[in-house]
Amino acid sequence: MKVRVPMMIQDPLTTRVKGMQPTEDFYVTNERYFLDGPISERVAVLDLDPQTGALMRGVPFLPPKPGQRVGSYALQNEQDIYARDFNQVSVFGTVLRTMDLFETADALGRPLVWAFDAPQLLLVPRAGQWANAFYERDSHSIQFFYFPIHPQSNEMIYTSLSRDIVAHETGHAILDGIAPDLYNAITPQSLALHEAIADLTALMMAFDSHNLRETVLQQTGGYITNSTAFSSIAEEFGRALSRESHAAFYLRTLLNRRTLDENDRSVDDYGKPNLVPRDEPHALSEVLSGALYTVMVKIHESLKKREAQRMGTSEYSASGRALGIGAARFKRMIFRALDYLPPGEISFADYGRAIIAADQASHTEPSLEREWICDEFVTRHMVSDRAAMQVETNVAHPALADVDLETLVASDWAAYEFANRNRKLLGIPPAIPFHVRPRLDVTKLYYGSDGTRKIRECILKVLWDQKEPNPLGRRFPAQRQVSAGTTLAIDWETRRIRAHLMSDASETQRADRDAILRRLADEGTLQLERHAQAPGGHELQSAIIAETTGDLMRVRGAARMLHILQEA
Ligand SMILES: [Zn+2]
Structure with missing residues (x-):
């Protein structure tokens, strides 16, 4: 069944400033059922009365009329974006669209699972008055708050009406399902990865809107470098909060020169040092998201030239098409890498290698995009040199020659036995217990000069605990436990190892x-x-x-x- 859901294109203020239509339609196709709420198989909106905390009546679901195929939700007035019912439907649609971006064969090629043991992610669109929004695994929920536009004002900013913020929090929930160990991780870069992916999810949701792409490119003359609509997260939110402090207009910008290079003394436009503290996850996340956004800008610029030449038009005329192609390519690289992350504590370098592996496994010829990624990781000191970004892909191994992948996916016991027999291949230390994660059976679409190809993979992940010194003083135990692991991606057809990635055990991460x-x-x-x-x-x-x-x-x-x- 198909259900039409109107949702916000950006946030109310931004669309007003840009002179845009505030909403667009999304057609939900991946859910098996729909109920009043909105509620579907995997997402449920719970709107609470701010005074009493009681559950309010949800928006009625209207199934397709006889002879038709598209259902909808019964809104009083679709143009009234501040109405509660619109808010409920918009947040529902934005979350489902965000999930869709990850699940498609053009990205992960598999259904997402939540990190908690329940079918539905709960969305609370108006959780109370506070300038905040967060995903919380324990309550299976994303809670969105609202706050006055000025301290004395009755006009509210609803975080659940900001596409950036909704996509950002959904990104946290999705990544928690993909890489659940990050929730209990203590490596600053593991925590920062959550922030960076959440911000990049918001970016992909901005690129996903045809209306927003066209409006922004029109206003910038075809560049994505000088536009806050694409490179800033939570614009309206940041603007309201920064009114007194005159801080940056947005919470975090993706267009930055943040770095881990200790010799870097440069500052940004606001006088803030580009060198970030290694132990502050939010600041750290900007190093990674800034690096990847720089790559996205390079992809766009080069496609713009190529498309302009091919079509015989100006680069400006080619900029929209180039952004569509470039964003899809960028999404494949940054999202597919998430399924390749080793379980346990990880570093930016782990993620960087996963990006390279996910791309190189199918596009074996050298690629400019991969070179740009390596450049950014080296320049910003996320890795010491280019060699640290090298990964082997499509490797034959005797252990895989006659393994039954169907059984490996279906049976925990078979997967454990396989891993136990192949401890050396998987890097599991001898004589210690380990866990095997549920295997992933994914089918992804790859694009080549000779058309598209479907690749089916079995992704196996093993995880174990290890001890390390815990020099926090006498109040705390002398040792601490951290987890490490390996991811193996096996090509279903060739039985070759498409990717083999182990967690970063470096001294730097421990420090x-x-x-x-x-x-x-x-x-x-x-x-x-x-x-x-x-x-x-x-x-x-x-x-x-x-x-x-x-x-x-x-x-x-x-x-x-x-x-x-x-x-x-
Ligand atoms: Zn966040």
């Missing part, structure tokens, strides 16, 4: 963990389990819990501190 834990302990955010109780006996929401057994500590839920406002 970064020391730094962030020390800071969190000093701030009182990191608490040993027995202290982490509020006076009423409830667990402190803001605390990050360190569980201990004997002389060993492990940290849970560090990703909970990643609320959108952290950096503002």
Whole structure:
């Protein structure tokens, strides 16, 4: 069944400033059923009365009329974007469209799963008055808050009406399902990856809108370099918050020169140093998202030239088509890499290698895009040199010659036995227990000069715990547990290893963990389990819990501190 859902193109203020129509339609096709709410198989809107907290009546679902195929939701007035019912439907559509961007054969090529044990992600479009929005695994929800446009004003900014913010939070929920270990990770770059992917998800959702693409390119003369509509996250939100502080107009910009190069003394347009602290996930995330956005700009510029030549038009005339092609190519690289991430603690370098592997496995000839990615990772000191970005793809291995992939996917026991027999290949240390994750059976679409090809892969992930020193002082145990792992992507047809990626075990990452834990302990955010109780006996929401057994500590839920406002 197909259901028509109107949703916001950007946020109300931005569309007004740009003179755009505020909404566009999305046709949902991937859900098996729809109910009043809106509620579907995997997403449910729960609108709460701000005074009483009671659940409000959801928007009625209108199934397709006899002889027709498209259903819809019964809105009082589709033009009234501030009405509760529009808000409910718009947030529902934006979340489902965001999921669609990941699931298509043009990206992951498989259905998403949530990180929690329940079928539906719950959306609360008006959770209360606060300048914030967040995804929370424990409550299976994304909660969107609202706040006055000026301190004395009755006019509200609803975070759930901002396509950027909704896509950003949905990005967190999706990535939590893809890479659940990041939720309990303590490596600053693991936490920062969540932020960067959430921001890039918002970017892909902006590129996805034909209306927005056309309007922005028209206003910028065909460039994506000087437009805040594509390169800033949460524009309206940032504008309202920065009115007094005169800070940047947006929370985070993707167009940046942020770096980990300790010798870099440069500053941005606001006088802020480009060198970011290695232990602050939000600031760190800008290094990665900035690097990737730079690559996106290069892809667009080169396609613009190519398309202009091919079509015999100006580069400006070719800019829209180039952006459509470029964004699709960019999305394939950055999203497919997520399924290749090794489980456990990871670094930006791990993600960089996963991007290269996901592309190189099917496009074996050298590519400019991969060169640009390596350039950015080296220039911004995410890796020490280009060699660190090299990965082997399409490798034959005797262990895979006669393995039954159907059984490997279906049976946990068979997968465990396979991994146990091949500890060396998978890098599992001898004589320690390990876990095997549910295998992924994916079918992705690849594009070549000779047309499209479907590639089916079995993705196997194994995970184990290891100990490392925990130099946080006498209050904390002397050792801590961190997890590491390996991802193996096997070509269903050729039985070759398309990608083989192991988590980054470098000293640098360990030192970064020391730094962030020390800071969190000093701030009182990191608490040993027995202290982490509020006076009423409830667990402190803001605390990050360190569980201990004997002389060993492990940290849970560090990703909970990643609320959108952290950096503002
Ligand atoms: Zn976030």
